[in-house]
Amino acid sequence: MALTGLQIYKLLPQTNCKECGFPTCLAFAMKLAAKQAELSACPYVSEEAKAQLDAASAPPIRLVVVEGPGHKVEAGNETVIFRHEKTFYHPPGLFLRVKDSWPLEQVKGAAKEAMDYIVTYVGMNLHLDGVAVESASGNPEAFAAAVKAVREVTDRPLILMASDPAVLKAGLAAADGTRPLLYAATAENWQAVAEVAKAANVPVAVRADSLDGLADLTEKVKGVGIQDIVLDPGVRDPAGTLVTLTHLRRLALKKNFRPLGFPIITFPGEGASDVIEEAQLAAEHIAKYAGFIVLDRFAPEMAYALLAWRVNIYTNPQEPIKVQPGVYEINNPTADSPVMITTNFSITYFSVANEVDGSGLPGWLLVADAEGMSVLTAWAAGKFDAEKIAKTVKTTGIEEKINHRKLIIPGAVAVLMGEVEEELPGWQILVGPREAVDLPGYLKLWKSF
Amino acid sequence: MSRYIATRAIRGANAIVAEAEALLQKALAEKGPDTPVAFTNTAYYLPVIYGMLGHPVSKIGDMVPVLEHAKSLLHPPPDEKWWVPYLGETLDCGMATLLAEEIIEGIRFAYGEQPERYPGFRMTGSASFTSPEFEKEEGGGGYLNGPIDDIQLRSWGIQLVDGRMPGFAAIVGAARNNRAAVAIVRELQRRNILVFLCGNVNGRSIIDQLHEEGVEMGYDTYIVPFGRDTIAAIYPLGFATRSALTFGGLKPGQWREILLYNKYRVFAFVLALGEVDDLKYATAAGAISYGFPVIADTVIPQILPTGITRYEHVISMPWEEIEGETDEEKAARLVQKCIEVRGVKVKITEVPIPVPYGSAFEGEVVRKADMRVEFGGRASRAFEYLRMVPMDQVEDGKIEVIGPGFEDVPVGGAMDLGILVEVAGRKMQEDFEPVLERQIHYFINGASGVQHIGQRDIAWIRISKAAAEKGFNLRHFGDILYARFHADFGAIVDKVQVKIITDPALHAEWLQKAREAYDRRNRRLADLTDEAVDTFYSCVLCQSFAPTHCCVISPQRLGLCGAYNWLDCKASYEINPTGPNQPIQKGQCLDPVKGYFTGVNEYVRVASQGTVDQVAMYSIMENPMTACGCFECIVMVIPEANGVMVVSREDPSMTPAGMTFSTLAGMAGGGLQTPGVMGVGKYYLTSPKFLSADGGFKRVVWMSSFLKQTMAEELKAVCEREGDPDLLDKIADETVCTDVEGLLAYLTEKEHPALTMPPIF
Amino acid sequence: MPVEIPVEQWPGRVIEETLGATPAEGGTRSRVVKVGGENTLPFMLTDGEMPNPPRIAIEILDQRPKDWSPLLLEAWGDVVDDPAKWAKAAEEAGADLVLLQLSLTRDGGKPTTAADAKALTRAVLQATGLPILVFGPGQVDADNELLVAVAEEAAGERIVLGICEEKNYRTIVAAALANGHLVNGRTAMDVNLAKQLNILIADMGLPLDRIIMDPTTASLGYGIEYGYSVMERLRLAALQGDKMTQLPMLVTPGFEAWRQKEAKVGEGVPASWGDWRQRAVLWETLTATNLILSGADIVVLRHPETVKRVRAFIDRMMAK
Structure with missing residues (x-):
């Protein structure tokens, strides 16, 4: 039975020293109860309390971190099976695989193209997370050279893939200054690989074709003193992957099964024959429980789609995506085009913008900072009131862009009309439709208002 | 049931069944059993017989077992001396009447006597019955409608089912005069109610009256003249039966389901105009089985208790006694009554004022x-x-x-x-x-x-x-x-x-009355306690973003958003029975102090999709109610002060918990139970049930000044109720301190009661 | 170390519904299509069974689409001028179902009439042997007029009439009741609204196995996560035994994806968006794939290549 925050609080020092990063012991206790903090953050907890709390407070899926200079990918520490139950916390790292059997220029070129890729999505700059270098040659020097080549073009984290511990060691040396993931320890080589990982203090992936075998391996690797483990259950087809990854997530969260409480690595390219199929598999892995995803193909359109999907799935359902407040131009508006205002809740923005865009009619869309709430919710919470509307109108500079003074407010907040008139002297306030879908019809008539 | 009505209905039934038997014998002899029998343009044979008995009649011989069945339903009239219950007998006889009437109309069809001839009559627009004879009459016509055909049934049926048409009125007999007839029909038309006409009084039918007044009748005007005798009333009931078969997905022979379908879904009533004879009583008894009440404009015994019909069974509203100067006014009241008795709802779509509305x-x-x-x-x-x-x-x-x-x-x-x-x-x-x-x-x-x-x-x-x-x-x-x-x-x-x-005088008088009512309501609200009711309400309005959260709203604990109290929920449920506010039977009270109820626990378990197992209505310390994110205030335990703080949404300042409202909101919201933190509506602070399991309002050691100011009066009353009139001054706010150290110093100085209360945990 | 596989058996099951009727059942379809019936989360075949794979419907319009992406027009060619030919092409492209979307107006801006709707429905029924869905233009009056006519014309064919919404469902449901069809009930991405509409429709006497629910969705990148989670929640509620959510779900990823610039247009977009053709298909494919993973029983698609992709994925997921 999990402990509540209050029960945990009783076991803490109750000094409010703030060294854990939380303002009070109670706040920290509540985060521990929600499995969003680790007990080790408290430097003063007694051994006795620790023993009681450890079992209850350790996150059921261990957080594993790989790093490059200035870059970090975290996986694990998830607390739910379905995102609506709370949220998914750590988006899976997307890595592109290169092989040391390729000419070095090709290795470099592929890594550079993928790592330089940036796409802007709802105001965020999205990119892939790192490169997986595979030893296809089996030759330590070739592997080290490939790793080096990759390091020359990117500082992002690496995954070093080889079965020979000597090869991995060579790769590690070449990856100096980063904290890569070693892939993979198997029933055959686990001891040697674990030693390499331990010596370098880096995480290691284990691979087995059954959950039984996988659990054996993690226990063995843990026995060597390694905590940061990543799982590869060996499945490659989409159906098996879904089932197996779901089982792993359930085992960790519902059974608190420690031997398999680690993030998972997947290889969608190995189960796909082209870009679109690989994207389908990767999309499944993003939604269903991968922690690291190694891609075999790179295409900008594929990267964009997967990165957007990853943002979507890892959005906190209780904290919606916001768009940047400001003026949005739709269909090349001119000085006499209509001006509309809405909130910065992404869905609200998209519905309004889509309808205006689809209507073919030009318009200026003002987006107010309503803390990501929809129109009615924001209005009810006082985040989309007359003052906020007026402030948006004044600070966005829309007045210089137009030759009229008519503002369309959403029909759902018709009650604000009078107040907005007060706040915006000289403006005529028009009440638009309640639903975005009625906007095109409304805009056709707006000149007559 | 009135013995008088039972006697007359049963007598009428016996007579009509005998008439049907005679007619059937005659037809069998003259036409033979294989002569086809069919109503116009329908796939439902003789629909009442088909629906009730599942027996398709397509030739005269098929009617023999039907007649036998009708006979088996007959009962003798109630004994003059021995009064026994006779509702069942009367309803049986009503059904026998309908079977007999349909047999008679069926045979009349075989003889070419239906639809009824009516020289000089012409229906407006399209009509169901077209025969070569139709054109013999000058300009077409010469017939009443007879049964409604299947195409029209579907078209009207859709409108009845989707609510565009509120229902139908089966008018039997004749009005007091032509003007009254027109007034009644116009009043029904105005309300979009389908008008079915049949029957007569001393040979004169409402159909004659409307015809003389030049009222257009036919499908296009929603007025259907079936026939000028009472037997033609079988057509509206056939229409009702076919509606159930068509729209209710019911099978022929499912008589019980067909009758119930009509009771609950077809808003029809019988309006008996003029004297009611035995056959009309018998037919009305049949209609009552369909859940259709009977309203008469003459003096007859009333049957007010509800049961077979939704509300009253038989209502008498003598024309002469209806208030009103003109026939039109009387008609309006009569129709209004019919609508009330059947429970037909009026729909108004436009607000008739000279300025735009919306x-x-x-x-x-x-x-x-x-x-x-x-x-x-x-x-x-x-x-x-x-x-x-x-x-x-x-x-x-x-x-x-x-x-x-x-x-x-x-x-x-x-x-x-x-x-x-x-x-x-x-x-x-x-x-x-x-x-x-x-x-x-x-x-x-x-x-x-x-x-x-x-x-x-x-x-x-x-x-x-x-x-x-x-x-x-x-x-x-x-x-x-x-x-x-x-x-x-x-x-x-x-x-x-x-x-x-x-x-002015009336204004003063009513202002006084209104104020008395406001006062009464205030007192009523104060008297409404959780103990006084057996039903709480849920609110799952916020599940769109907090999927596992469910508010439990009781008289003494309003919704955490402040927008819904118990009365609002109660009304909301009546208005929208499938909506977000559902009744929760409290069930057994497991713990009156903490507020555990079996019904609440069961409800919340389902509504939270298994996330929340039980809820203590009156505690923040164990199994507190979850929150979505809309709370007006957050209450959080301050363990150091042995009490709680209350921070309002309007307050942006730091709090003794080391977090601002928005940081706290992440902890309190999301539909998860977090003992020690709770989102509430601000008026919950004034409830005697506020944290009553944990010590109540006296636990409040810190409160946003916004609340102190805007609710000064209410909170003062709470302090007095708690027996500590100066309590409000002992409660710190953000102008006093925003940390635990400052809070403790202040509480000690003011001798806040929380410091000496039993440990909060 | 033996690991016990955490199987989850659910008390609830999605209702299995039959679309279309063969001559033996009073229709003219060459085969019926069953949807739903699962007692497990999508493709979790270790927990329960999925008697029917998710089905693919292809959306066709009653006339040449005015605002569709040139890529779609290119993919279909001239058949878009003739709904009958288009329906046939859709069948050949691998659809399980054909969805006929009626427009508000016909050539020259004349309002679509009941007679038009009947003729179009008849033409599509004659051109394809697949079960069909017919959706109205989405305006209350027009929907009620046209769908009643469609329902009559297709009596006995067990088509799906859409779209029922809370503000307008009664007439469409009545038409379905009278003519033996199914309805598609759409609500705005909210579990309780979906459930409420199901209750309202069922209250009118339409059996649950003739109601499909359409929880509305959004495109990849444009709010899909809301639809995704609402569908997961609806499906979990169904599996946990909530009767009024145990209905198959239909969503329209084709419509949603193709209204976004990512699919629709090739010019004036950032270079980082990559190749238009591949991106467009990818956008629709991933939108559909992801929604299938969250519980969709019917996805309505637009591009024939997407149909192939989604079909291939479903086949792989269902492979034993």
Whole structure:
């Protein structure tokens, strides 16, 4: 039975020293109860309390971190099976695989193209997370050279893939200054690989074709003193992957099964024959429980789609995506085009913008900072009131862009009309439709208002 | 059931079954058993027989077992001396009557005697029966309608099912005079009710009356003349039976389901005009089995208890005694009564006022300079009062302006105004009065050029010059309220009348009455305790973003958003039975102190999709209620102070918990139980059940100054109730301290009771 | 170390519904299509069974689409001028179902009449042997007029009439009741609204096995996560035994994806968006794939290549 925050609080020092990063012991206790903090953050907890709390407070899926200079990918520490139950916390790292059997220029070129890729999505700059270098040659020097080549073009984290511990060691040396993931320890080589990982203090992936075998391996690797483990259950087809990854997530969260409480690595390219199929598999892995995803193909359109999907799935359902407040131009508006205002809740923005865009009619869309709430919710919470509307109108500079003074407010907040008139002297306030879908019809008539 | 009615119905049934038997014998002899029998353009054979018995009649011989069945349903009339229950017998005889009537019409078809000939008569538009003979008459016609064909059945059926048509009226007999006949039919038409005509009184039928008055009859005018004898009443019932088969997905022979389908879904009634003879009683008994009540315009015994029909079974409303100067007024009242008895709902879609109306105008402000007249505010008094009155004291749609209009008030001036809304409804309750009354604000604000602020006796209404120029006057307040209450609250309101009062004496009188009512309501709210009711309500409005959260709203614990109290939920459930507010039976009380109830636990378990197992209604320390994110305040335990703090949404400052409201919100919200933190509505602070398991209001050691100020009076009353009148001053706020150290110092200095209370945990 | 596989058996099951009727059942379809029936989360075949794979419907319009992406027009070619030919092409492209979307107006801006709707329905029924869905233009009056006519014309064919919404469902449901069809009930991405509409429709007497629910969705990148989670929640509620959510779900990823610039247009977009053709198909494919993973029983698609992709994925997921 999990402990509540209050029960945990009783076991803490109750000094409010703030060294854990939380303002009070109670706040920290509540985060521990929600499995969003680790007990080790408290430097003063007694051994006795620790023993009681450890079992209850350790996150059921261990957080594993790989790093490059200035870059970090975290996986694990998830607390739910379905995102609506709370949220998914750590988006899976997307890595592109290169092989040391390729000419070095090709290795470099592929890594550079993928790592330089940036796409802007709802105001965020999205990119892939790192490169997986595979030893296809089996030759330590070739592997080290490939790793080096990759390091020359990117500082992002690496995954070093080889079965020979000597090869991995060579790769590690070449990856100096980063904290890569070693892939993979198997029933055959686990001891040697674990030693390499331990010596370098880096995480290691284990691979087995059954959950039984996988659990054996993690226990063995843990026995060597390694905590940061990543799982590869060996499945490659989409159906098996879904089932197996779901089982792993359930085992960790519902059974608190420690031997398999680690993030998972997947290889969608190995189960796909082209870009679109690989994207389908990767999309499944993003939604269903991968922690690291190694891609075999790179295409900008594929990267964009997967990165957007990853943002979507890892959005906190209780904290919606916001768009940047400001003026949005739709269909090349001119000085006499209509001006509309809405909130910065992404869905609200998209519905309004889509309808205006689809209507073919030009318009200026003002987006107010309503803390990501929809129109009615924001209005009810006082985040989309007359003052906020007026402030948006004044600070966005829309007045210089137009030759009229008519503002369309959403029909759902018709009650604000009078107040907005007060706040915006000289403006005529028009009440638009309640639903975005009625906007095109409304805009056709707006000149007559 | 009235013995008189039973006797006459049973007598009528015996007679008609005998008549059917004779006719069938004659037909078998003359035409033979293999002569085909069919109604016009239908795939349902003889539909009542087909529906009730599952027996398809396609030739005369097929009727023999049907007649035997009808005979088996007959009973002898009640004994003069020995009175026994006879409802069942009467209903059986009613069904026998219908079977016999359909046999008779079927045979008449075989003889070419149906549809009924009516020389000189012509139906308007399309009609179901077309035969070569049809054209013999000058200009076509010469026949009444007979049964409705399947195509028309589907077309009207869809409208009856989807609610565009409220129902149908089967009129049997003849009105007092032609003018009354026309008035009744027009009144039904006006309400979109389908009118079926049949029967006669002493040989004269309402069909004759309408025909003489030049009323167009036919499918296009929604008036169907079936036939001029009572037997033709079988056609409307055939229509009802076929509706159940077509739209209810029912199979022939499922008689019980077909009758129930009609009771619950087909809003039909029988209007018996003129003298009621045995056959009419017998046929009416058949109609009652369908759940169709009978309203007579003559003196007959009434059957008021409900049962087979939804409300009353038989109502007598003698024409001569109906209030009204003209036949039209009487007809309106008669039809209104029919509608009430059957539970047909009136739909109003437009608000008939001279200015534009809609939610787009809700936010309009009428400034002093643009104002024609105002009511309330500084210069005059205005109040609004909605009350429930008995059904017979409301004349639906009546709007009265009592006293002068504002014509004589100078531009920009003010006058006293009272708006009295009287509503009646079978599902109306006194507790809904305040819920409905609050709507007046929104309803009136929807008119362009009208501004409404406040409520009760602090209402303040302004009418703009523009609106007044367009002709907006006091009466239109009534028009708005009448239309909107029907449109939005039709589920609980059946009748609405509005009085707009400007007459000084009456204004004073009603203001006084309104204030008494406000007072009564306040006391009622105070008396409403969790113990006094056996039902709480849920609110899952916020599950769209907090999927596992479910508010449990009790009389003493309102919704955490502050928007829904127990009465609101109760009304909301009546209005929208499938909506977000559902009743929760409290069930067994497991712990009266902490507030555990079996019913609440069971409900929450399901509504939270298994996330929350149990809820303590009155505790923050164990199994507290979850929160979505809409809470007005957050309550959080301050262990160091042995108490709790309350931070309001309006307060952006730091708190002794080391977190601001927005940080705390992440902890309190999301539909997860977090003992020690809770989101609440601010008026919950004043409830005797506020954290009552943990020590109550005395646990509050810190509170946002916003709450202290805006709720000063209410909180003072709470402090007095708690026996510590100065408690409010002992509670710190953000101007005193925003950390635990400062808080403890303050509490010690002020000797806050929490410091000496038992440990909170 | 033996690991016990955490199987989850659910008390609830999605209702299995039959679309279309063969001559033996009073229709003219060459085969019926069953949807739903699962007692497990999508493709979790270790927990329960999925008697029917998710089905693919292809959306066709009653006339040449005015605002569709040139890529779609290119993919279909001239058949878009003739709904009958288009329906046939859709069948050949691998659809399980054909969805006929009626427009508000016909050539020259004349309102679509009941007679038009009947003729179009008849033409599509004659051109394809697949079960069909017919959706109205989405305006209350037009929907009620046209769908009643469609329902009559297709009596006995067990077509799906859409779209029922809370503000307008009664007439469409009545038409379905009278003519033996199914309805598609759409609500705005909210579990309780979906459930409420199901209750309202069922209250009118339409059996649950003739109601499909359409929880509305959004495109990849444009709010899909809301639809995704609402569908997961609806499906979990169904599996946990909530009767009023145990209905198959239909969503329209084709419509949603193709209204976004990512699919619709090739010019004036950032270079980082990559190749238009591949991106467009990818956008629709991933939108559909992801929604299938969250519980969709019917996805309505637009591009024939997407149909192939989604079909291939479903086949792989269902492979034993």
